[in-house]
Amino acid sequence: MPELAEVEYVARQLRENAIGATISTVNIVWPRAISHPTPEIFAAELVGRTITGIDRRGKLLLVALGRPHPVASREPCPPSADGVGEIEEEGWVTVHRRMAGNLRLLMAEEPDERYLVVDIRLADGRRLQYSDPRKFGRLAFWHADELPQALAEYGAEPLAADFTAARLAAILRGRSRALKPLLLDQARIAGLGNIYADEALHRAGLHPLRQADTLTPAESARLRDAIVTVLELGIAHGGTTFGRHQGLFGEAGRNVDYLLVYRREGQPCATCGTPIQRIVVAQRGTRFCPRCQPE
DNA sequence: CTATAAACCTGCTGGC
DNA sequence: TGCCAGCAGGTTTATA
Numbered sequence: 001m002p003e004l005a006e007v008e009y010v011a012r013q014l015r016e017n018a019i020g021a022t023i024s025t026v027n028i029v030w031p032r033a034i035s036h037p038t039p040e041i042f043a044a045e046l047v048g049r050t051i052t053g054i055d056r057r058g059k060l061l062l063v064a065l066g067r068p069h070p071v072a073s074r075e076p077c078p079p080s081a082d083g084v085g086e087i088e089e090e091g092w093v094t095v096h097r098r099m100a101g102n103l104r105l106l107m108a109e110e111p112d113e114r115y116l117v118v119d120i121r122l123a124d125g126r127r128l129q130y131s132d133p134r135k136f137g138r139l140a141f142w143h144a145d146e147l148p149q150a151l152a153e154y155g156a157e158p159l160a161a162d163f164t165a166a167r168l169a170a171i172l173r174g175r176s177r178a179l180k181p182l183l184l185d186q187a188r189i190a191g192l193g194n195i196y197a198d199e200a201l202h203r204a205g206l207h208p209l210r211q212a213d214t215l216t217p218a219e220s221a222r223l224r225d226a227i228v229t230v231l232e233l234g235i236a237h238g239g240t241t242f243g244r245h246q247g248l249f250g251e252a253g254r255n256v257d258y259l260l261v262y263r264r265e266g267q268p269c270a271t272c273g274t275p276i277q278r279i280v281v282a283q284r285g286t287r288f289c290p291r292c293q294p295e
Numbered sequence: 296c297t298a299t300a301a302a303c304c305t306g307c308t309g310g311c
Numbered sequence: 312t313g314c315c316a317g318c319a320g321g322t323t324t325a326t327a
Contacts, residue, residue, distance in 0.1 A: 002320060002321085003320065003321090006320080032303095059320095059321080096321085096322085097320085097321090098303095098320085098321045098322070099304090099305095099319070099320055099321055099322095100304090100305080100306085100319085100320075100321095115305090132304090132305095133304085133305055133306060134303085134304045134305050134306080134319090134321095135303080135304050135305075136303065136304065136305095136321065136322080137321090138322095175296085175297095176296080176297075177296085177297065177298090181297090181298085184321090186321090186322085193320055193321070194319090194320060194321085195320060196320095240320075241320095242319080242320075243306080243307080243319090243320090246320090262320095263319095282298080282299085283299080283300075283301095284321095285318075285319080
């Protein structure tokens with residue numbers, strides 16, 4: 001599930017529902033899921049802190065943690081527009097769901113998630129649970145001054161204002177790699193995964209094996225627009241869900257109904273009717289329309 | 296720099 | 312129904 005669109009969708013839900021909540025206990029069911037610093041320190045650092053903001057970088061979810069002001073103001077501080085209130089950030093939890101991880105916010109009476117990996121109890125009785133049947137996903141805690149090292153390897157943010165056609169053209173320039181592995185390279189563009197890479201290439205009319213530095217300016221502009229479009233559509237549809245839930249409350253994303261090529265091999269292309277083809281590129285199943293996306 | 300394979304894990308689906 | 316092969320939304324590491 002979790003590519004940029006699915007992470008962004010959950011980030012928005014968390015921003016609406018979890019900011020201001022205080023963590024009372026942390027139970028780590030599968031310790032290897034904590035990648036930094038150690039499971040024990042992770043748990044100890046979280047307890048007593050309050051969720052002050054939610055952010056995202058590529059497929060990585062960022063949860064800002066702080067402590068309420070020790071003194072005074074009787075008024076609870078309302079979160080500001082960027083999700084950060086009058087509480088000082090002291091650290092961050094990062095969540096990478098990899099292939100199959102899910103984040104759920106459970107009401108007090110709801111049963112535990114299946115495949116539970118980390119259970120975070122909130123002071124109001126709700127639980128924030130990370131579950132993951134494949135156990136590929138990772139959580140970490142970073143002090144505020146350590147966060148940059150956690151984000152150091154990420155490339156362009158596709159939904160940021162500076163992700164222009166010129167920016168993408170600069171990324172493609174001088175690279176002999178095929179487009180598909182380049183789009184999946186998080187150090188170049190952060191957040192595209194197998195679904196949205198295939199969908200973006202299809203919308204741009206580009207073959208997945210096309211060499212990156214052979215695109216014309218018009219083609220790279222088309223690709224930039226296609227990337228932004230597929231991601232925004234994915235977010236608007238609540239993400240793409242194949243198996244289990246992926247929203248914060250267990251709801252399935254509806255974007256699967258809008259995919260044009262991903263997992264549609266053999267079915268007719270919506271544009272030209274040619275059967276969608278599947279090949280393997282960089283160990284990943286890759287779908288495209290051989291007519292709309294000529295090599 | 297680029298490419299390829301394997302590893303990390305488990306669940307699900309389709310074929311026989 | 313049972314078993315096996317193949318596939319899966321991602322990343323890291325080792326090897327050419």
